[in-house]
Amino acid sequence: MADRVLVTGAAGFIGGRVAEDLERHGWDVTAIDLRAAPGGRTLCGDYRGPELHDQVRSGRFSAVVHQAAVSDTLQMDRALLDAMNTSGALALAESALVGGATFLYASSFSVYGRIRHDSPVAEDDVHDDALCSGPLNPYAESKLALDRAMIDMTDRGLLWAGLRYTNVFAAGERLQGRASSIISQILTKAARGDRIDLFADTMRASRDYVPAATVCAAVRGLLDSDFTPGVYNLGSGHATSFGDLLGWCAEFGGGRPADVRLVDNPIPDRYQYWTCADVSKLRAALPGWAGADIDVVRGEAEAVFDHARRALAAE
Structure with missing residues (x-):
């Protein structure tokens, strides 16, 4: 029997990709969300529900991949953020411990806040004020609170990993306003010939973009x-500027x-101008993980652009 x-x-975008990837590779996947997913293969329900926790605690699952969260950074x-992103996730981790399941969960690169250097950021940098500011909003605070609380689970015997995603994207992503990856928004608008609004002070700002397939392979x-x-x-380890x-796109x-239209940045004090992940710790844990070099990132970006252009032609 499959695990x-x-x-x-x-x-969601990442959770859906992860569920599909695991099923494709032979896992017996139970998928749950508050919303129905295309194709009807996702159970509708709250991950905090007692019946689901009973199943986890019973040992039904060998692993829990927790992607549910309030993802709105504003x-x-x-x-609400504590209930969904911190205490709710901790309760699910407790159930995984009882049931003997490996527990993976989505953290966020936003926990680092304003990064005070221009080199890849390591996991421990979040503890050093000289290297980064720490969370710039309540969303990031909720993710860092979970990361810190999970440390105690190691001594209690839980096999767990918190994955600090950078900017995950892929061709075929359904754009959902600001919840969508910024790179997919820009590529799609460029392919369609639509106007792109960017903050005037961010043309040299850089982001670490990582294809969803790279994330799935790591999970x-x-x-x-x-x-x-x-x-x-969990990123590509490369910083690509908006420029x-x-x-x-050109x-x-x-x-x-x-x-492109340049507009004023209304949140310069809460804006991450640089994100680039040091993924050496993950590479050491997964010697067979290919990661994503800049050519892979650029190739996926071109696939997003082409997908948007084909969709426009089909309208």
Whole structure:
């Protein structure tokens, strides 16, 4: 019998990709979300529900991949963020401990806040004020609170990993406003010839973009290995500026420049101008993990652009 895995947040972009990837590689996947997913393969329900916890505690699942969360980085309701992103996730980790399941969960690269250098950021940098500011909003605070609380689970015997995703993207992503990856928003608008609004002070700002397939491979690799519990950065390890990204758009479009309008940045004090993950810890845990070099990132970006252009032609 295939190993059983519970994937929460499976109607979301990353959760859905992870669930599909695990099923494709032979796992018996139970997928759950508050929303229905395309195809009807996701159970509708709250991951905090007692019946689901009873199943986890019973040992039904050999692994839990927890992707459910409030993902709006501008959400200011701290009680909601704690319930969904921190205390709710900790309760699920407790159930996984009782049931003997490996527990992987989605953390966030936003926990580092304003990074005070221009080199890849390591996991321990979040503890050094000289290297980064720490969380810039309640969303990031809720993720870092979970990361810190999970440390106690190691001594209690839980095999767990918190994955600090950078900017995950892929062709075919359903754009959902600001919840969508910024790179997919830009590439799609450029392919369609739509205007792109960018903050005027961010043309040299850089982001670490990582293809969803790279994330799925890392999740699968961790579930198949005896890794050291802890928090792991999960990105490409490359920083691409918005200027370079717009250059890619022009190349993909046969030389046509994107229609860009520069607007004032309303949140300069809460804006991450640089994200680039040091993924050496994850590479050490997963020697067979290919990661994503800059050519892989650029190739996936071109696939997003082409997908958007084909969709426009089909309208």
